[in-house]
Amino acid sequence: MAALDQAETPDADTREIGDVLLRVDRISLYFGGVRALNNISFEVREHEILAIIGPNGAGKSSMLNVINGFYHPQEGTITYRGKTRSRMRPYQAAAQGIARTFQNIALFKGMSTLDNIMTGRLLKMHQPFWMQALYWGPAQREEIEHRKFCEEIIDFLEIQHIRKTPVGRLPYGLQKRVELGRALAAQPTLLLLDEPMAGMNVEEKEDMCRFILDINEEFGTTIALIEHDMGVVMDISDRVVVLDYGRKLADGPPDSVRSDPAVVSAYLGVGHD
């Protein structure tokens, strides 16, 4: 039994890319006359890190918004864990194990770091409100048990010193980290990161890269991230999808995408690196 467990747990070196977790099939999304996404198809496989790149306005954020139910595409389907879903609300996506961070930080500004992360854990907390009001027995135990889990995330992200600080007072780089912590608290199967390193200095970027790789390796979390820094993308991703004006230009391992002529002319040529 123990041996079996071990065989099934992907550890740092033997992280196996598995089956298709998410299939995006011929998605089109319009905003009035603007075609934000045009017939986009790609797959995300279990345990992989997929990077979505493309120039500004290419439709990257829109793609993530479609995946977690925030935007509803006019055409196409999304199949997650083998189930093709109809129109769904973001909280339903959350319940199915999809968590995300935002391009413009979307933290709960009036709450502390700890409370933000604890809020990210709410789907795992089941005590009825009147037990919470009594704050007694099972309700208190639940609160403490989840506090322990959140403290582990806090240790992992090295933000112990700002645990009780209202997040509105934190510098930008730390806010990004807290937002990642809040997403992790849900123990997601699929983690969507919208420009997790935007606006960071080199050191902060290195930290964030390390966190993303560790999350992927230690917890086996599948990650889809949007990033503009090509160095980072080439370093950490298993596969890259390139969008431009709502269309998909390329899809493949970093090296082949980098040398793809369409990509070079559309994206890499325009001042990057």
Place this chain on the structure above:
Amino acid sequence: MFYREAGQFKVSYAADQAIFPIRQDQIGMAMILAVAYVVMPVAGSEYWLETIMIPFLVFSLAAIGLNILTGYAGQLSLGTGAFMACGAFAAYKLTTAFPDLNIIVALLLSGVAAAAVGIVFGLPSLRIKGFYLAVATLAAQFFLIWLFAKVPWFTNYSASGVISAPPRAVVGELYVTGVHATPQARYLFCLTLVAVLALLAKNMVRSSIGRQWMAIRDMDIAAEIIGIRPLRTKLSAFAISSFYCGVAGALWAFFYTGTVEPGAFDINRSFQILYMIIIGGLGSILGAFLGAGFIVLLPIVLSRLPLMLGLPISTATISHIEVMVFGTLIVFFLIVEPHGLARLWRIFKEKLRLWPFPY
């Protein structure tokens, strides 16, 4: 004796999550309770208990209710008075229809009735926010008060429309409402009920449900994306807030004025409670008490002060001064310190923790 946590190490998350993690605060709270339970009933005059302490407690409870909705869940409401009226009339109907019903049960059921009404009037909150939601709750305010005044069933077909709360005992002959009830009994009953409900509110706001309210308040889109169901969460805030306001309204009618009349719960009452949470502190249970205390005491202090200083100021001038002081304070708190007196108290404690070595 410095105020600080040095030497008080928190060895468990349970200790760290306590309401009063610092020992000096625990002692302070124990002293407040001792004064409230022992000194007040023994030493407080009838006037002091009836016209200051009981309304203070009732206002505090209503302010907790509004603070849950507005301060924690971020849903601006101008219908507090109406929800209080729901509780008051529900308590009247319940106690007259079921004379044997225990007063505690009657009060709690009145809260439940107010909660049900609160849910109905909270439904628009899914679609509208801020100013527009406030206008919708204003509609509730005017409609409900009009309803209670117009439909004679609510007043048991009384000719005058003004009805007095029937006498009820907690146990045996221990009357807490009506003419037989001593001010001490009424005060202690209110104190206990308000203290228990305040504790429950504090527990909710530091638990998962409270974090959901604050998440909706701070950023509703992000809240939904981490799994919070917006309508359900907003309605829970409306329900629990209205429960508190409803019980407060019932206490007002049964323990403070002794009469049940819609006029006591008009729009001015709603604004008064709103001022309390703005001055006391949005999103703070302590702030509800501070704001209520401030608004109950300010007119009394203002009317006594000139006398004590020997200044001949007419009562008309005093009431003008009162309005001006309120106006100034509300503008001040809205602009400078939206977290009100409760925040000022926190800052004071943070300073005290470092005093006398601020670096």
